[in-house]
Amino acid sequence: MDGYRLYIRTDEAGVIIHGFSSAFEKPQEGDILITEDGPRHFHLAWPEPLINERGQYRYKWVDGERIERSQAELDAEWAARPPAPPTESEKIAQLESDKLTLMESMAELYEMVLALQNTGAEQA
Structure with missing residues (x-):
């Protein structure tokens, strides 16, 4: 007992x-x-x-x-069940990928601005 x-x-x-x-x-x-x-x-x-x-x-x-x-x-x-939250390594990898995508987009935008400036200079 x-x-x-x-x-x-x-x-x-x-x-x-x-x-x-x-x-x-x-x-x-x-x-x-x-x-x-x-x-x-x-x-x-x-x-x-x-x-x-x-x-x-x-x-x-x-x-x-x-x-x-x-x-x-x-x-x-x-x-x-909901998916597991990303690990720290996965978060860092995603941030690096996002940063690279942003940098590539900014480079493309810069090239378009230069092209427009050159077109404007040629017309003047």
């Missing part, structure tokens, strides 16, 4: 996003008590990781039971 309460927290879709024991955390409104007599550490009662290798939550709570999310469900969620 360990004597700690174990809880899970779900999001609005019922996906289990957190697990903890009363030894370390107080439950919030909506947290679900899964046992009143659990070990001090949540993972001792629930050894499977809550997240997969992609950082996605693996389980959902349906009608009082833990259900593993299907691979199709996980893949659909993954596909709907």
Whole structure:
């Protein structure tokens, strides 16, 4: 008999996003008590990781039971995620490319101005 309460927290879709024991955390409104007599550490009662290798939550709570999310469900969620922000190296490369494009555009503009000046000088 360990004597700690174990809880899970779900999001609005019922996906289990957190697990903890009363030894370390107080439950919030909506947290679900899964046992009143659990070990001090949540993972001792629930050894499977809550997240997969992609950082996605693996389980959902349906009608009082833990259900593993299907691979199709996980893949659909993954596909709907926004793209990762660019790295510092990618940002620098993009800035260098933008600068080169701007310099080329300015050179073309300068050539057009010179051509117009030459045309104007020839007509005078």
